[in-house]
Amino acid sequence: MAYFERLGDRRFHPTPHTTGAWDPAVQHIGPSFGLLVHEVERDLRRRRDDPMVLSRLTYEILGTVPMDPVAVDVQVVRPGRTIELVEATYGLEDRVGVRLRAWFQQPRDTTGLEGVGFDPIPGPSAMEQWDPTAVWQGGYLASADVRRDSVGPGRARYWVRTDIPLVAGEQVGMLARAAALFDIANGMAIRADPSDVQFPNIDLTAHLFREPRGEWVGFDTRVSFGPGGLGLTSSTLHDESGPIGTLAQTLTVRPVTPGR
Structure with a gap:
């Protein structure tokens, strides 16, 4: 079973693998991120x-x-010969749940200029397997194979992969498969017990300087909570060849009121 089954050119059926970590009655938004890239x-x-x-x-x-x-809708916001801005939406026919704005660029050979300013992390074989369902509910987290090195509260390095296809019966690119795992970052470096504090993200931005390769996506993640209900999950993204970019998620930090 895949995360999605195609019902038409722009319509999809989410399967139980998309159920959410905070509420299994609604979708975890992570798989939709990969679907929108696809x-x-x-x-x-x-x-x-x-x-x-x-x-x-x-x-x-x-x-x-x-x-x-x-339903998914795609529009070109800023057409161009070498750079394009594209917008895509995801949700019910009458209500958008996720909006993506994506920059396309025309590739060119800059091999002689290649250089990385981020530190590498140990590979997946150097980290222990970790079961995210020990903390989180839902089909999405259950579908993830995780290797994790927890450094401390709000700080972790980890690798994630899945053998669940993104869309049933379709060839999916490396970036779309990786993007379907990006939103997992907010639940892997836990700063506070989710039964005491809810901290869902309201956005996610990934900046990439090369496309990912291979089945594993690596994260070097830091989670910060401010004093006024705001938070940030910040990650460096990796594949097994090294860093590929960065990821940031804005959090809304909400202590759980006992008895409610």
């Missing part, structure tokens, strides 16, 4: 035959999405 790449192939790569993904989470069939 659809903007699919739309790009329809429109043009020259190579383009995604350098930034900004997702705005506009509301919860129930476990119902969803």
Whole structure:
């Protein structure tokens, strides 16, 4: 079973693998992030035959999405020969749950200039297996194979992969598969017990300087809570060849009131 089954050109049925960590009656938004990348790449192939790569993904989470069939819409906001800005939405027919704004760039050879300013992390074989369902509920977290090195509260390094296809019966690119795992970052470096404090993210932005390769996505994550209900999950993204970019999630930090 995949995360999604295609019902039409732009309609999809979410499977139980998409159920959420905070509320299993609604979708975990993580798989939708990968689906939106898959659809903007699919739309790009329809429109043009020259190579383009995604350098930034900004997702705005506009509301919860129930476990119902969803629709995806893709529009070009800023067309261009070498750079394009594309917007895609995900949700019910009458209510958008997620909005993606994605920058495409035309690739060019900069091999002689290549350099990385981020520290590497140990590979997945150097970390112990960790079961996220010990902390989190829902089909999405249960579908993840995690290797983790927890440094302390709000600080962890870890690798994630899944053998669940993104869309049933479809070839999916490396970035779309990776993007479906990006939102897991907020639950892997836990600063406070989720039964005492809720800290869902309201957005996610990934900046990439190369496309990911392989089945593992690595994260070097720090979680910070401020004094006024705001929080931030910040990660460096990796594949097994090294760093590939950064990821940030804005949190709304909400202590749980006893008895409510």
